[in-house]
Amino acid sequence: MGLTSAGTLSLLFLLAFGCMAATVRAWPRAAAPGPRAVGARALMLLGCQLSVLLALVTALNAHYLFYGSWTDLLSAAGGGAQAHRPAGGNAAAATRVVRTVQAGLDPGPRAEHVPAKDGQVERLDIRGVRTGLSSQAYVYLPPQYFQRAHAARRFPVVILLAGYPAADRLVWIHQGHVPEDAARAQARGRIQPMIYVMMRPTVVRGWDTECADVPGGPQVETFFAQDVPEAVAETYRVPRGRDGWALAGYSTGGFCAAKLAMLHSDRFSAAVSMAGHFDALMDPTTRDLYGGSRAVRMGDDLVWRLRHLPAPPVSILVASADTGEKTFPSAQRFMRAARPPLVVDKVLLRSGGHNFKTFRKYIPPSIRWLSARLRGE
Incomplete structure (x- = not known):
């Protein structure tokens, strides 16, 4: 799926809603005292925030077209830049x-x-x-x-x-x-x-x-x-x-x-x-x-x-x-x-x-x- 495709956006928003639904369902079980329960609650909140942020940033990119493909995104991050070969005598x-x-x-x-x-x-x-x-x-x-x-x-x-x-x-x-x-x-x-x-x-x-x-x-x-x-x-x-x-x-x-x-x-x-x-x-x-x-x-x-x-x-x-x-x-x-x-x-x-x-x-x-x-x- 393309970076700006409807499929990618739909998948990310479904992931965000699913994360929130899972957090609501699991929260009573993680309400117990103790460091393990506190850590579990923190991880659930962090996961929901990250999934929502990822969906929103991807939607913003799709609207303004900062990056049109995964390749463009990786290149901007330094992972796909191509080396330039200057023109030679046979240019x-x-x-x-x-x-x-x-x-x-x-x-x-x-x-x-x-x-x-x-x-x-x-x-x-x-x-x-x-x-x-x-x-x-x-x-x-x-x-x-x-x-x-x-x-x-x-x-x-x-x-x-x-x-x-x-x-x-x-x-x-x-x-x-x-x-x-x-x-x-x-x-x-x-x-x-x-x-x-x-x-x-x-x-x-x-x-x-x-x-x-x-x-x-x-x-x-x-x-x-x-x-x-x-x-x-x-x-x-x-x-x-x-x-x-x-x-x-x-x-x-x-x-x-x-x-x-x-x-x-x-x-x-x-x-x-x-x-x-x-x-x-x-x-x-x-x-x-x-x-x-x-x-x-x-x-x-x-x-x-x-x-x-x-x-x-x-x-x-x-x-x-x-x-x-x-x-x-x-x-x-x-x-x-x-x-x-x-x-x-x-x-x-x-x-x-x-x-x-x-x-x-x-x-x-x-x-x-x-x-x-x-x-x-």
Whole structure:
């Protein structure tokens, strides 16, 4: 049974109720004085609490999809992380972009689907030419992409990066509803038609790399800044210049979006950070990303970069909440440090936690903001 399956949840809740029923039945027998009876009562209470806690935590995970499988859970605990093999001299020979049509706003096939009317979701399997890293991307193409009147048009691109670990590969579709929001806004004339490349930042299982080029390890920054845009450009009609490219993300993906835009302003002109931090994290999920080098770590700290290095010519939208958002102090430091030619706008909620219910509120205004700044060809 899968980690998030109904069978697993049902079994765990039955176990919790069974434990409580057994405790109620056995309690009179364990009511006698003495250390053995006291120990028995303590074990019964502890067993019930653990079974209830396990059921609730599993249900919470199934709702928010922190971990989508047992493998993802074990990897996050350090039991399944895969060693990374850097790309060698023959990396170019291993480069691959496989395009698979999913059809419709939902990747499930639909007989009545008409791309020129409904748009289309496709899957790209990307293997980086420089890095040897591989990842899947789900691409939403607007209806105009398939219409004869726009056959020569190059559409702006937004690369969307989820948080860590984002166990559901379709999180931008299942929970973010990006294709539906984009189609609805386009139909109402609120945004221009754009291409959305929906991805996870987790390209090395069980490791929150913060989209960094790890010394002696996976070159994740290079993968998203160079390999992914080139794979998309080889596959679709997209702008040649930076004015047609942007990134957006939530949580870790928000940090990645802002960082990649700032460090690669030759490729990207704008980014949206939804509840993202702006400093260089280091915790059990990130391990040591910086090879013990303070200089390398500071290079990933966006506030430090603004205080000590020239500001890049990009636009950043900070989407956060005044109350309840743990990354808001970091966002405040970033906004205070911002200076031209960097342009910073903000969308602030009065309150909102660090969860997808809140992230979902940032997506529509973020799409409108990006549409107003990107240019197709």
